[in-house]
Amino acid sequence: MEINSWHETGHVPVTILQLKGDLTSEDELVQKAQAAFQDGARNIVLDLSHVPYISSAGLRAIHMVYMLLRSADPVDEEQAARGIARDTYKSPHLKLVKPTKNGLKALSTAGYDIFLDIFDTNPQAVASFK
Amino acid sequence: MEINSWHETGHVPVTILQLKGDLTSEDELVQKAQAAFQDGARNIVLDLSHVPYISSAGLRAIHMVYMLLRSADPVDEEQAARGIARDTYKSPHLKLVKPTKNGLKALSTAGYDIFLDIFDTNPQAVASFK
Amino acid sequence: MKSLTLRYSGATVRDLNDIREFLESAILNLGGDENIAGDLVLAANEAVTNSLLHGYGDQPGAVSLCVETEGEDLLVRLLDSAPPFDPTTVPPPDINRPLEERPLGGLGVHMMRQLTDELVYRATDDNRNELTFIKRGVLSPVQ
Amino acid sequence: MKSLTLRYSGATVRDLNDIREFLESAILNLGGDENIAGDLVLAANEAVTNSLLHGYGDQPGAVSLCVETEGEDLLVRLLDSAPPFDPTTVPPPDINRPLEERPLGGLGVHMMRQLTDELVYRATDDNRNELTFIKRGVLSPVQ
Numbered sequence: 369m370e371i372n373s374w375h376e377t378g379h380v381p382v383t384i385l386q387l388k389g390d391l392t393s394e395d396e397l398v399q400k401a402q403a404a405f406q407d408g409a410r411n412i413v414l415d416l417s418h419v420p421y422i423s424s425a426g427l428r429a430i431h432m433v434y435m436l437l438r439s440a441d442p443v444d445e446e447q448a449a450r451g452i453a454r455d456t457y458k459s460p461h462l463k464l465v466k467p468t469k470n471g472l473k474a475l476s477t478a479g480y481d482i483f484l485d486i487f488d489t490n491p492q493a494v495a496s497f498k
Numbered sequence: 499m500e501i502n503s504w505h506e507t508g509h510v511p512v513t514i515l516q517l518k519g520d521l522t523s524e525d526e527l528v529q530k531a532q533a534a535f536q537d538g539a540r541n542i543v544l545d546l547s548h549v550p551y552i553s554s555a556g557l558r559a560i561h562m563v564y565m566l567l568r569s570a571d572p573v574d575e576e577q578a579a580r581g582i583a584r585d586t587y588k589s590p591h592l593k594l595v596k597p598t599k600n601g602l603k604a605l606s607t608a609g610y611d612i613f614l615d616i617f618d619t620n621p622q623a624v625a626s627f628k
Numbered sequence: 629m630k631s632l633t634l635r636y637s638g639a640t641v642r643d644l645n646d647i648r649e650f651l652e653s654a655i656l657n658l659g660g661d662e663n664i665a666g667d668l669v670l671a672a673n674e675a676v677t678n679s680l681l682h683g684y685g686d687q688p689g690a691v692s693l694c695v696e697t698e699g700e701d702l703l704v705r706l707l708d709s710a711p712p713f714d715p716t717t718v719p720p721p722d723i724n725r726p727l728e729e730r731p732l733g734g735l736g737v738h739m740m741r742q743l744t745d746e747l748v749y750r751a752t753d754d755n756r757n758e759l760t761f762i763k764r765g766v767l768s769p770v771q
Numbered sequence: 772m773k774s775l776t777l778r779y780s781g782a783t784v785r786d787l788n789d790i791r792e793f794l795e796s797a798i799l800n801l802g803g804d805e806n807i808a809g810d811l812v813l814a815a816n817e818a819v820t821n822s823l824l825h826g827y828g829d830q831p832g833a834v835s836l837c838v839e840t841e842g843e844d845l846l847v848r849l850l851d852s853a854p855p856f857d858p859t860t861v862p863p864p865d866i867n868r869p870l871e872e873r874p875l876g877g878l879g880v881h882m883m884r885q886l887t888d889e890l891v892y893r894a895t896d897d898n899r900n901e902l903t904f905i906k907r908g909v910l911s912p913v914q
């Protein structure tokens with residue numbers, strides 16, 4: 369797994385993590401996200417367009433990145449509680465871009481596609497952060 | 499196995515049989531050669547440049563084509579007897595072009611490379627017939 | 629019937645890449661399409677990972693993967709010699725609960741179930757674990 | 772140790788193409804180079820052909836091909852359930868005689884011998900023919 373990262377600014381600053389290769393272990397992605405978080409990143413796009421397979425370990429990594437970003441936003445927590453009740457909650461801090469067919473399969477077997485917005489392109493994902 | 503055939507004329511008329519695919523059964527090549535022979539072909543070039551593998555069945559087919567051409571030339575028979583004794587005999591009627599690495603391996607395990615001239619190109623093979 | 633088998637005497641998680649590639653090409657070779665291959669690779673990848681990490685405790689262990697056809701069905705069999713474990717007894721996670729309320733992990737067996745038509749466990753006569761992933765009616769009858 | 776196996780319950784000569792492709796890719800996958808692959812594919816192709824034509828009399832028959840590593844050696848094993856036959860007993864042809872004096876055919880076993888370092892026959896406990904093609908010292912020690 370290779371991970372490239374860079375910053376873009378829409379309404380707010382956004383960090384893009386572009387993954388290349390199978391996402392089948394949690395370490396690399398979690399470490400990269402933690403490093404970005406320590407550098408101040410609060411909004412992350414995971415570009416999954418070059419990830420042939422995502423395993424349950426990969427899903428766990430995405431889960432951890434989600435929790436990490438959420439931990440820094442008390443407002444999100446409260447909104448989540450209300451939003452989830454109405455089935456409309458999507459994470460405001462973590463967005464996904466263009467998972468492959470098999471990647472999407474993994475995400476949806478786990479129900480992650482319900483709580484995470486998925487976009488076709490990085491610019492669309494960046495623009496969606498408020 | 500796909501076999502294309504066409505005619506060229508050097509010092510004498512020559513029929514080129516260009517083989518494509520593994521030469522691992524005798525039927526196709528033998529049939530094609532017999533048809534050419536019935537149409538009057540007496541000199542044949544086997545272009546082996548597109549033949550990944552030659553099996554013992556393929557060697558048997560080459561052997562049969564050799565015998566077929568030889569059967570029509572009584573002079574060859576007599577020359578062969580003398581030539582073979584001196585270790586210099588090569589078939590005057592059947593020439594091979596550019597066998598692949600694995601093709602050449604098969605030909606040489608069987609000792610066919612001793613009795614059949616091998617050329618790099620079709621024009622060279624055509625020009626070699628007297 | 630035709631089958632393709634990959635066997636390791638001492639596999640580790642570093643072999644998982646290779647295993648996924650083998651499965652993908654074997655499934656396509658036996659007449660499965662890319663969709664079927666994707667599902668079975670994802671499912672089997674989870675099982676092998678569990679066998680290596682939970683079964684063998686992250687030590688090199690014997691595993692073999694066999695892709696085979698049975699009429700119009702496509703099967704992947706995983707055999708290992710780790711302590712007996714039947715993953716079909718693992719209760720399903722609640723995937724409708726929000727992420728913050730869910731435990732990390734516990735999705736592997738769920739993925740195996742979701743991505744196959746049937747998941748069959750048995751202990752073999754020589755005491756190995758055999759886990760079979762079945763996709764039904766996915767091959768053309770001519771096969 | 773790692774191995775790759777292709778198994779048929781009823782193979783015919785129409786499967787030979789597929790068998791050669793399997794052997795080639797399995798040998799490369801296990802660390803053999805193209806030269807070694809070429810030799811072993813040619814040799815094993817002869818053996819499978821004989822097994823199907825002479826052993827099973829051109830009727831569909833069970834064959835399995837296993838490519839495996841043993842230290843620095845690369846092995847291909849052919850197993851069939853045809854009547855017992857030990858090809859290593861076939862006398863070598865005289866390949867120095869001119870073509871017109873040679874019988875047609877009779878080169879298959881010769882090719883098997885020439886293209887491998889060792890050719891080993893044994894009847895298995897369950898009465899199958901097992902023919903093993905060995906290339907010695909062709910893998911890097913790290914393998």
Ligand SMILES: Nc1ncnc2c1ncn2[C@@H]1O[C@H](COP(=O)(O)OP(=O)(O)O)[C@@H](O)[C@H]1O
Pocket residue numbers: 424674678679682683710713715718732733734735736737738
């Ligand atoms: N082969 C195995 N041997 C022993 N225990 C296993 C095996 N496979 C799974 N388990 C147990 O079942 C649990 C659930 O597995 P799984 O759904 O794959 O989730 P995860 O591996 O992420 O915990 C594991 O945590 C483990 O305790």
Ligand SMILES: Nc1ncnc2c1ncn2[C@@H]1O[C@H](COP(=O)(O)OP(=O)(O)O)[C@@H](O)[C@H]1O
Pocket residue numbers: 554817821822825826853856858861875876877878879880881
């Ligand atoms: N599997 C087999 N079962 C029975 N007889 C065999 C088998 N393989 C080879 N033979 C016998 O050995 C002979 C020599 O085989 P081979 O060297 O491959 O040449 P060819 O097949 O061209 O005759 C065959 O003609 C056949 O009589």
